[in-house]
Amino acid sequence: SDNGGTFDLLILGAGSGGYAAAIRASELGMKVGLIEKDKLGGTCLHVGCIPTKALLHSAEVADAARDSDTFGVKAAFEGVDMAGVNAYKDKVVSRMFRGLTGLIKAHGITVIEGEGKLTGPDEVTVDGTAYKGTNILLATGSKPKTLGLEIDGEKIITSEHALRLDRVPKSVVVLGGGVIGVEFASVWRSYGAEVTIVEALPHLVPIEEESSSKQLERAFRKRGIKYELGTPFESVKTTDSGVSVTLKGGKTLEAETMLVAIGRAPVSEGLGYEEQGIRLERGFVKVDENLHTGVGNIYAVGDLIPTLQLAHVGFAEGIYVAEQLAGLNPPAIDYDGVPRITYCEPEVASVGLTSTAAKERGYEIVEQDYNLGGNGKSQILQTQGSVKVIAQKDGPVLGVHMVGSRVGELTAEAQLIYNWEALPAEVAQLIHPHPTQSEALGEAHLALAGKPLHVH
Numbered sequence: 174s175d176n177g178g179t180f181d182l183l184i185l186g187a188g189s190g191g192y193a194a195a196i197r198a199s200e201l202g203m204k205v206g207l208i209e210k211d212k213l214g215g216t217c218l219h220v221g222c223i224p225t226k227a228l229l230h231s232a233e234v235a236d237a238a239r240d241s242d243t244f245g246v247k248a249a250f251e252g253v254d255m256a257g258v259n260a261y262k263d264k265v266v267s268r269m270f271r272g273l274t275g276l277i278k279a280h281g282i283t284v285i286e287g288e289g290k291l292t293g294p295d296e297v298t299v300d301g302t303a304y305k306g307t308n309i310l311l312a313t314g315s316k317p318k319t320l321g322l323e324i325d326g327e328k329i330i331t332s333e334h335a336l337r338l339d340r341v342p343k344s345v346v347v348l349g350g351g352v353i354g355v356e357f358a359s360v361w362r363s364y365g366a367e368v369t370i371v372e373a374l375p376h377l378v379p380i381e382e383e384s385s386s387k388q389l390e391r392a393f394r395k396r397g398i399k400y401e402l403g404t405p406f407e408s409v410k411t412t413d414s415g416v417s418v419t420l421k422g423g424k425t426l427e428a429e430t431m432l433v434a435i436g437r438a439p440v441s442e443g444l445g446y447e448e449q450g451i452r453l454e455r456g457f458v459k460v461d462e463n464l465h466t467g468v469g470n471i472y473a474v475g476d477l478i479p480t481l482q483l484a485h486v487g488f489a490e491g492i493y494v495a496e497q498l499a500g501l502n503p504p505a506i507d508y509d510g511v512p513r514i515t516y517c518e519p520e521v522a523s524v525g526l527t528s529t530a531a532k533e534r535g536y537e538i539v540e541q542d543y544n545l546g547g548n549g550k551s552q553i554l555q556t557q558g559s560v561k562v563i564a565q566k567d568g569p570v571l572g573v574h575m576v577g578s579r580v581g582e583l584t585a586e587a588q589l590i591y592n593w594e595a596l597p598a599e600v601a602q603l604i605h606p607h608p609t610q611s612e613a614l615g616e617a618h619l620a621l622a623g624k625p626l627h628v629h
């Protein structure tokens with residue numbers, strides 16, 4: 174094969190993990206090759222974080238129009254025009270895409286277009302041309318799991334189809350009550366659809382604190398979103414009008430569309446990984462704490478490895494690998510300290526340990542709930558929810574768990590509290606601006622420090 178050149182770092186996949194590594198490595202003086210078969214930016218920019226949050230923002234606008242009377246504003250909700258929603262969403266994505274493309278270029282990163290395959294411990298081949306890397310980073314990301322169901326893109330769809338529907342479905346069954354499932358359920362309900370979520374585990378967003386899941390369930394019920402919890406999916410049939418979904422136990426649900434949102438599988442097959450001796454576990458590339466695969470100078474990051482499947486985790490891992498290669502000796506990533514946000518209405522957000530995890534690790538804990546009912550800004554927004562803080566008895570904060578409109582933004586403070594191992598009394602000492610939702614965080618810590626203000 175032809176020789177495409179040699180790079181200090183050759184990266185396979187230009188999603189969050191791959192492109193962050195590329196930028197950081199080039200900043201540190203490395204010659205970087207970035208191989209991408211589709212578009213710079215990957216899942217997050219094109220079919221993940223950004224377009225879904227645009228759909229959610231349109232949902233928020235729809236809710237505001239529908240509920241405008243609550244705020245004394247005369248407006249009529251006449252429905253959602255998907256052509257308009259998609260045009261707005263696409264405008265956001267293309268602007269971000271242009272920005273990213275410019276950024277990659279400005280860093281002098283060589284972008285190699287095409288599908289790459291690992292053909293040696295220091296080699297990736299793209300369309301017959303072999304590129305050499307002193308170091309190689311695998312960042313091929315993930316794709317929707319489908320349970321072997323036939324995805325026709327109309328009646329049975331994944332998140333990728335759900336992002337470009339040309340009309341609002343009348344009714345939807347959402348298979349999976351994790352982040353992606355509940356976000357789409359929330360969007361479609363705001364757009365006017367009948368929505369039922371099917372989740373095999375006992376709660377929606379099951380990795381979150383149980384009290385957060387329960388609050389989300391209550392809020393969804395009020396919004397008219399139905400759910401079947403603790404009920405595994407059994408089978409689905411397409412019918413003339415849509416789908417007929419059968420659950421374990423025999424119950425059936427009819428809908429126009431079924432969204433399959435049962436998780437994402439790593440893209441690791443047929444790419445030469447195993448042939449080069451890289452070990453896979455359930456399809457994920459196995460890495461050590463340095464994100465090294467154990468083969469040559471090959472590293473892996475992002476959704477491809479079994480860490481949290483989040484864009485900001487991909488960014489952090491990409492930067493971590495680049496800095497290691499440059500000899501900077503970066504501190505290990507603390508995965509417990511990564512903020513987790515589910516952007517539905519209301520939002521669910523957390524940092525640190527759940528109470529169950531804290532107990533499992535042997536901590537004696539204290540907990541404090543602060544209901545947003547006592548928070549002025551939340552009343553202005555007419556949102557319900559709470560902030561819960563878990564701390565080690567006589568020790569630092571171990572976890573923060575929040576539910577409510579826009580509480581995702583509060584992870585900015587919660588992560589400082591957690592990552593800096595703040596004591597509740599120290600946080601109680603901070604003056605929070607009034608009236609903001611951040612005061613709820615302050616109030617929970619005031620109460621934990623033994624000096625509750627707006628709590629009884």
Ligand code: FAD
Nearest residue numbers: 186188189190210215216217221222289314475476483484
């Ligand atoms: P990816 O972004 O998947 O990128 C992998 C890249 O590799 C792709 O561009 C692909 O084309 C390329 N590639 C694959 N194989 C090859 C090959 N052989 N040759 C060349 N190129 C190849 N995360 C958040 O933090 N916040 C959110 O709000 C959020 N919302 C989401 C909503 C949805 C609907 C989805 C699906 C995901 C969401 N995520 C969110 C998750 C986030 O998108 C991922 O964690 C992130 O994109 C992972 O980055 P990555 O670089 O590992 O992989």
